[in-house]
Amino acid sequence: MSTETARPVRRVTVPEIRARKGGEPIVALTSYHAHTAAIVDRHAEVILVGDSLGMVMHGMETTVGVPLDLMVMHGKAVVRGTRRALVVVDMPFGSYEESPSVAFRNAARVMKETGCGAVKLEGGARMGETIRFLTERGVPVMAHIGLTPQSSHVLGGFRTQGRDEATWPAHLEDARVVAEAGAFAVVVEGVVEPLAARITAACPIPTIGIGASAACDGQILVLEDMLGLNPRPPRFVRVYGRLGDMIEEAVAAYAGEVRARAFPGEDQVYR
Numbered sequence: 001m002s003t004e005t006a007r008p009v010r011r012v013t014v015p016e017i018r019a020r021k022g023g024e025p026i027v028a029l030t031s032y033h034a035h036t037a038a039i040v041d042r043h044a045e046v047i048l049v050g051d052s053l054g055m056v057m058h059g060m061e062t063t064v065g066v067p068l069d070l071m072v073m074h075g076k077a078v079v080r081g082t083r084r085a086l087v088v089v090d091m092p093f094g095s096y097e098e099s100p101s102v103a104f105r106n107a108a109r110v111m112k113e114t115g116c117g118a119v120k121l122e123g124g125a126r127m128g129e130t131i132r133f134l135t136e137r138g139v140p141v142m143a144h145i146g147l148t149p150q151s152s153h154v155l156g157g158f159r160t161q162g163r164d165e166a167t168w169p170a171h172l173e174d175a176r177v178v179a180e181a182g183a184f185a186v187v188v189e190g191v192v193e194p195l196a197a198r199i200t201a202a203c204p205i206p207t208i209g210i211g212a213s214a215a216c217d218g219q220i221l222v223l224e225d226m227l228g229l230n231p232r233p234p235r236f237v238r239v240y241g242r243l244g245d246m247i248e249e250a251v252a253a254y255a256g257e258v259r260a261r262a263f264p265g266e267d268q269v270y271r
C-alpha cells in the first residue's frame with residue numbers, strides 16, 4: 001500500500017483561468033445536470049451552466065424565457081456532480097440588466113444557492129458598470145460578446161456578427177470595456193474569424209470562442225450539440241459523438257422487446 005497521501009482534488013480557480021491568456025487553450029463545455037457534468041469535469045477546466053438549457057432541455061424557442069430559479073436548480077446539480085472544474089452559471093435575461101444592484105442581488109443568490117465559482121452575463125460596453133459593481137463585491141464575472149442570444153429579438157435572430165467591417169470597432173470596444181471592468185474571461189460568440197483574432201489580440205483576458213474560430217484563447221460548445229443530440233446543430237459545431245442515434249436504437253430495441261414479451265427476462269426478475 002502506498003504511504004503517499006493522495007493530493008486532494010481542488011477546483012480550478014478564476015485567477016487560474018485568467019492567467020491562461022495566450023497559453024494552453026482553455027477547454028470549456030456546457031452541462032446542465034450532475035451525470036454529464038461528472039464526465040465533463042474530468043476533461044474541461046470550465047463548465048458553463050448555460051441558459052441554452054432553456055432551448056436544449058426545456059424546448060424553448062429562445063433563451064429569453066429562462067427563469068432564474070431554473071438556472072439555480074441546474075447550477076446546484078452541476079456543482080454537486082463535479083469536483084474539479086470551475087462552474088460558471090449564466091445569469092438569465094431580466095436578472096441583471098436593470099441595474100448593478102439588481103444584478104448583484106441575483107448573482108449573489110446564484111452563488112450562494114448553487115456553490116458555483118462565477119457567473120456569466122451577456123453584453124459588452126453597456127454592461128461595464130454592472131461587471132465592475134459585481135467584481136468589486138466578490139462576484140467573478142465571465143462576459144459574453146458578439147452574438148448575444150438573449151438579444152436575438154433585437155439582432156433579428158441568431159446572426160453571425162462582424163460580417164460588416166464597419167461594426168468591428170464596436171465589438172473591440174465591448175471586449176475592452178468588459179476586461180477593464182474586471183471580467184476574468186469573455187465568451188466571444190458567432191463572429192467572423194478576423195474579428196475574433198483582433199479581439200483576442202487586443203483583449204488582456206482570455207477569449208473563449210463559440211463559432212468564433214481557433215483564434216480564441218479557448219473554446220466552448222453546447223455539450224448536447226457536440227454529442228450528436230441536436231438534429232440540426234449550428235455550422236460551427238463539430239459532432240464528436242452519435243448519442244442521438246444510439247438513444248434511438250436503444251429505445252427501439254426496448255420497445256420491440258417489451259412488445260415481444262422478451263423484456264424483462266430471467267436476469268431482471270426477482271424470484
Ligand code: KIV
Nearest residue numbers: 030050051052187210
Ligand atoms: O447558454 C450557453 O450555453 C452559452 C454558450 C453557448 C456560450 O452561453
